[in-house]
Amino acid sequence: QPDVTVFAAASLRDALEEAVAGYEGQVVVSYGGSGQIARQVAQGAPADLIILANEAWVDWLEEREALVAQSRNDLVGNRLVLVGPSGSAPLSEPTKEALFERLDGGRLAIGQVDGVPAGIYGRQWLEAVELWSVFTPHLAQAENVRAALLWVAREEAPLGIVYASDAQAEASVDVLYDIPSNLHDEIVYPMAMVAGRENTQAERFALYLYSPAVQDIFLQQGFMALETEQ
Amino acid sequence: MSLSVSLSHRYGDFHLDLAFEAGPGVTAIFGPSGAGKSTVAQAIAGLLKPDMGRIALNERVLVDERTFVSASKRRVGYVFQDGRLFPHMNVAKNLRFGARFAPSAHDVSEEGKIIELLGLQALQERRPHQLSGGEKQRVALARALLSQPELLLLDEPLSALDEPRKEAILPYLERLRDQVNVPIIYISHSVAEVARLADQLVILKAGQKVADGAVEIVLSDPAALPFVGVRQAGSVLRARVEEHGCDGLSQLSVSGGVLHLPGISAPVGAQLRVRILAQDVLISLEEPHGLSSRNVVPVEISALRRGDGPGVAVQMIAGQDRLLARITARAAEELALRPGLRCFAILKATAVPRASISQGGH
């Protein structure tokens, strides 16, 4: 039996694996979609800690009193970027015309805009710059943000909206434009303890994740550090 | 031991409607292709639920308005026209299939006897698809015999067998009939088989019974002649074995005289049934001399019946037995044959086939 079981959003996998490897204690992580994890926790999943990519599902769990009160905290943040296949020239200003020129009849890859967190943020940005209604017919929505990245990497889509962390690790894409983080909800990965499974091991591991060493890992992977409120 | 059948069933245009009783021994169901013979068999075996009817075996009701005993509970050994061997079992396993459901433990020597009789020893390891048509049918026959049935239902089991194999099986069926007390329903379109084996005969045509009764009566009944076929009409005589000659001819006494017949293996004193086809009998006004036939019986003509062809059926009394001859109308006229005339019946000894001589019977 592991000391700690963590259910975490799949996009955190690389960074978390590295963090777990540096931890002296047995931790297992079950990766999945945020909604899926939330439902599983509601049905009694053996998770001590959860880290989701989406605040709505954490809210949903809190409503159901499935989380230890006050245990919720944002672990790291992320940024959205507009990417294109490697070699594409950066975009100074993502105007409608500039984007259409890049698309050239192709599609803008994005996570599902009503479900996948990266898609939701992307939609918020498009709405903020009043391009949403123009681009809706030109989106290719993916089941998860990785698929959107894949499409751009494979040049199936000339443009994609993904996390900076994903874009950084994928050699076949170049960041064309950093999406201003004030044009969408703050991208955070909330972490919380699951009600009924409180234990010191889990608390210890949670603290470890806030340690500078681990936060460094996240930074290196392209995530954004948050001001910790400890 | 008896089977009582009364059936009504419809298949489209075809309407089966008949009733008969089958006593102990062999009851043959005879009729042309499509007459409904297999349909009757299926109803008896429980594979067909007749529209209406009643079937009872040894007082046990198998079918009536309220009852329908399932096929597996009927203990009817059914040999199908088309074999129906289990393709996933070799011959040995096919043969032993019924044994596990048989009421009593099986008798190994009996089993060996049946297997040997049907020439299946060398085939034990074969699978059905490696058997010839005749071999399949022999296995099917043995399989049914080994399931210890209360009624044996044979649906043209021999039609795919050659004469020597038929000859080898028929005596076994005779013994079965005489020694085991199971009624046998024997479906056939060969009158020769029917005459040899059956005690009783039911003739079907287009789903209806057109004649039934003891084999001797039906086969020499002119009314049944169109269904039986002229070449198969004849009489059955009761005979007693008197002596076996060293030249292979045996002397038999019949009520009207003496016959010399070849190839009889029954012991002296045994009672036999000898079928004599009408076409194998000649009539002579004078006692013939210098003739190769050994069998000349004095007779008195009892009836003459003209058929629709050039033939005339002549019924003769020989002692207690009736003898039937079929001769040409021209001959009957020229010889001035008439009822009451005393003359001689000539019977070719070699014309009586082994298949027409059978032991005992009821």
Added chain:
Amino acid sequence: MSLSVSLSHRYGDFHLDLAFEAGPGVTAIFGPSGAGKSTVAQAIAGLLKPDMGRIALNERVLVDERTFVSASKRRVGYVFQDGRLFPHMNVAKNLRFGARFAPSAHDVSEEGKIIELLGLQALQERRPHQLSGGEKQRVALARALLSQPELLLLDEPLSALDEPRKEAILPYLERLRDQVNVPIIYISHSVAEVARLADQLVILKAGQKVADGAVEIVLSDPAALPFVGVRQAGSVLRARVEEHGCDGLSQLSVSGGVLHLPGISAPVGAQLRVRILAQDVLISLEEPHGLSSRNVVPVEISALRRGDGPGVAVQMIAGQDRLLARITARAAEELALRPGLRCFAILKATAVPRASISQGGH
């Protein structure tokens, strides 16, 4: 038109090894169950690739070391022992299956004739599973006939048919033999059918050819007797129709005299083949008087052959023909029969079945 077959094939213990030529007309392959008859048929039809051998039909090589013509290209009309009707087609569609692959457009009246002859008119809409065993076989026969084959291969096509149906089909096969120039291979274990239909006979036993030749020769050959069966031995006489009597008897001339036979429909002047079974012939030293048989032929005994049973085969010369009688040894002794003796052969007119009289032949 001819078929030349030379085959070698092994199935486990069973080894087939034979060669024969089949000329125009009918070649019967005769033998007991398991002799390899169906195996030969499959090789001829292209359904079995023999281990070794050569098969040629009308100079066209179907099989040799290098050649293997596929079954669909052989134009061999095969009637299987087990019918093999297409279950998803009704009778009409089954019948017309081969027509689309036939070389020439089919002749509607010919088609109607075959359908009528085999009594299939009322069955056109039926599906195979609604047919009785005999009905199925009739459809299979018609189906092959309608595919305009170059060779007709009949594997016991009649074994599931009753006598009247057989009688109805046989004349058609005869006509086919005489009018259409296709060789027919007829597989059977019924010598009666073989004798009636076949020009040539090949006898198989355990995969080997034990006799072959013209039917007349083989059937009256004592060497073939054990394979043919004593009851089927006989001779075939060439006869000419002289006159039809108003009482249904026809007068036929044979080289040794005159026969009176019933039920002959061939016109006056027609050449017939009449098969006379050895067991249907009596021998008389004196010319008989007051006898019901119309057929007495003066003969000279040419040979006597003792069998292993109580019988003796007596070969007689009647004009140009040979006649065979089977009588008891005791009679032969008492009558002091010997070669060279002049005596009389008596033949029961009614004993010659319709099936033993056939037209023409080669």
Added chain:
Amino acid sequence: MNLRPEEWDALLLSLKVSVWAVVISLPLALLVAWLLARREFPGKALLSALVHLPLVLPPVVTGYLLLLAFGRNGVFGKVLADWGITLAFHWTGAALAAAIMGFPLVVRAIRLAIEAVDPKLEQAAETLGAGRLHVFALVTLPLILPGILAGVVLGFAKAMGEFGATITFVANIPGQTQTLPSAIYALLQVPGGEAAALRLGILSLVVAIGAVLLSEWLARRVAERIGRK
């Protein structure tokens, strides 16, 4: 049940994709099933394994491989693009994905049916002059109709439910590539989407029941035609 326009779109698209998936996979499935059932050749077991592949691999992987092969820069994708055929991000690609995912099911159903056909009947047809193709079309094919029907039902049902390979290969473009499963999946991603997902789920169910009822009815008719019942 009142459907919103996008829901209608998803339903109709799912039906279209499923029908096409079955239509395009059937001929090849027939060929492969026949090869596997009736022929002996080197690599037969490998072919069989290949056919089973879409079952064994996670659907997302299959979708990924499809993208690699049929994407704009894929080996086949390039060729097809020259012929003016687009698959990626297109409903035709959804049909292809669904066809491939259902392929093992269709092949197996047909293969079992072919194996059950008595070769003696095919032999009889041959002796009547029918060449291999005619034998297949006139004898084998009608006799395996129940198996084909079973394959069609399985393939259709699988296509109606296929999600992972489809969304990876053709994305989720409402009105163009958003099938019922994609729509349902999207709904399940947001808290409170369950009710709407349930509605679509029931819709799938109704279609499935309809398809199965139709197939059972057809199967009965076919069985009667070929004399099984």
Added chain:
Amino acid sequence: MNLRPEEWDALLLSLKVSVWAVVISLPLALLVAWLLARREFPGKALLSALVHLPLVLPPVVTGYLLLLAFGRNGVFGKVLADWGITLAFHWTGAALAAAIMGFPLVVRAIRLAIEAVDPKLEQAAETLGAGRLHVFALVTLPLILPGILAGVVLGFAKAMGEFGATITFVANIPGQTQTLPSAIYALLQVPGGEAAALRLGILSLVVAIGAVLLSEWLARRVAERIGRK
């Protein structure tokens, strides 16, 4: 190929789950297939539709429904918990999910095989005294072995590849519920995971090819035994 411990775990777990999925679904599949092939009863078409359900619904939905039914608060989950049986978040649940997802495939394969058995043979067995159960065990069952084998292969392959229902129902806990497909999925979620995912994909493939080869070999032996070849 050097496997890391978690990869070994995932492989072994996948094998265990797949074997169990087949084992638990087989008896019920036999019964259902027999009912559908040989019996007439009201609701037959509905039963058939129900069997097809896991094909039609997106796997995630099936997983979700399983979670609702067998989770801590589910109807069955509560009862089973009283008996000490846990399914959710447990490998047993993965086996259940895989069994359910493969069920339509197994049933159909067996059903087709049963439909191809000549009822005349079963009749012959009956007249030899065999009751319904014996007829099934001694005649029908041996004759449908090829179909059962086909069903087992399909069920096993499906179980090896099942992902959506499994991950939704039992999550993706390494060493406990992480099957090969879940592991592959997790790998594909992060950049650079493709190489590792490919390794695992090839592993699945090897297992699948092995299973198919084995089944083809068995099928040949069975076909010989029942005289088909």
